[in-house]
Amino acid sequence: MARINDAFVTGIGKMTLEEIALHEDFNLIKNRLICSTKNCDSRLTFASRKELNYLRTYRGDNHSEDCILNFDREELKRKGEKIAEIEGGLTRAKLKSRNKDFFKKLYIPTRATDTTKGKNANQIKSDSKNPRNYIDAKLNTDGTGDVLTETEQNGTRVRSPRINSRELNQISEKDVGQIIKANGYISEISLTDNNSAKVYVKFNNSRAVYILPPSFFSDEITANQINDYLRVMHTYIARKERKKLQIITLCEVKKIAHKNEIQELYINSYNWIDLAIETEPPKFLDLPNFVAQVVTKVF
Ligand SMILES: [Zn+2]
Numbered sequence: 377m378a379r380i381n382d383a384f385v386t387g388i389g390k391m392t393l394e395e396i397a398l399h400e401d402f403n404l405i406k407n408r409l410i411c412s413t414k415n416c417d418s419r420l421t422f423a424s425r426k427e428l429n430y431l432r433t434y435r436g437d438n439h440s441e442d443c444i445l446n447f448d449r450e451e452l453k454r455k456g457e458k459i460a461e462i463e464g465g466l467t468r469a470k471l472k473s474r475n476k477d478f479f480k481k482l483y484i485p486t487r488a489t490d491t492t493k494g495k496n497a498n499q500i501k502s503d504s505k506n507p508r509n510y511i512d513a514k515l516n517t518d519g520t521g522d523v524l525t526e527t528e529q530n531g532t533r534v535r536s537p538r539i540n541s542r543e544l545n546q547i548s549e550k551d552v553g554q555i556i557k558a559n560g561y562i563s564e565i566s567l568t569d570n571n572s573a574k575v576y577v578k579f580n581n582s583r584a585v586y587i588l589p590p591s592f593f594s595d596e597i598t599a600n601q602i603n604d605y606l607r608v609m610h611t612y613i614a615r616k617e618r619k620k621l622q623i624i625t626l627c628e629v630k631k632i633a634h635k636n637e638i639q640e641l642y643i644n645s646y647n648w649i650d651l652a653i654e655t656e657p658p659k660f661l662d663l664p665n666f667v668a669q670v671v672t673k674v675f
Contacts, residue, residue, distance in 0.1 A: 379430070461512045573592075584639040650663075
């Protein structure tokens, strides 16, 4: 099945997958995608999997018979079914590797646009004779609790939690109540003395504020230690000469900001946060490592 690289956007015209992903009105235009083949009006859906953006045919729609993207839905194989859902936390190492994947998507663009890797994005892969049912794991919103294992429970596979990465312009109603991976260049940090903080960010004309609630200060290391780290980051951000610093983090979307309001995102756990500093080449760092390098004047 062919990969879909572009779409016709109603009211705008033909756009590439990349142009759609970066568009400032992404949430509006993503619902107006149609196959770009002449005389084919099959709708398309924007999707993202394993840090790779792709377009797929809208569920139930068919391409016109002479469209190069035409495929026979009868051939699609049956998938296993979800039989239960469990909730829990992930280890710091696993959370970090998810953030690192997002870092790679942001800084190694060849990966996101690599046409060979997305070749099968439009295909549903599974074993039709023996579809395997699964248990879906979901990350809890407080960042604590039992660690989710990606093993079998009574012979049923437990799928590790799906955490979508979103650029700030792509956050929508669909994400409310979910934990997502998000980013942004830090422009300001406001610290209070009662174990909470706000980190203001910008990315591609969008703004957001990351809220670090008291739960952020209650993980593993002491609140004092975390406050010290944030103070170093605060001083660094206020410096005239500095490298650009991005936050790369898991966060909870509680609600969508109204027009002219700033989007709030909650970093409920200290384990969720990592950073990217734009040295040459850019570096992926956790907060303690960043602080250690600032203190020793590496940056
Ligand atoms: Zn088509």
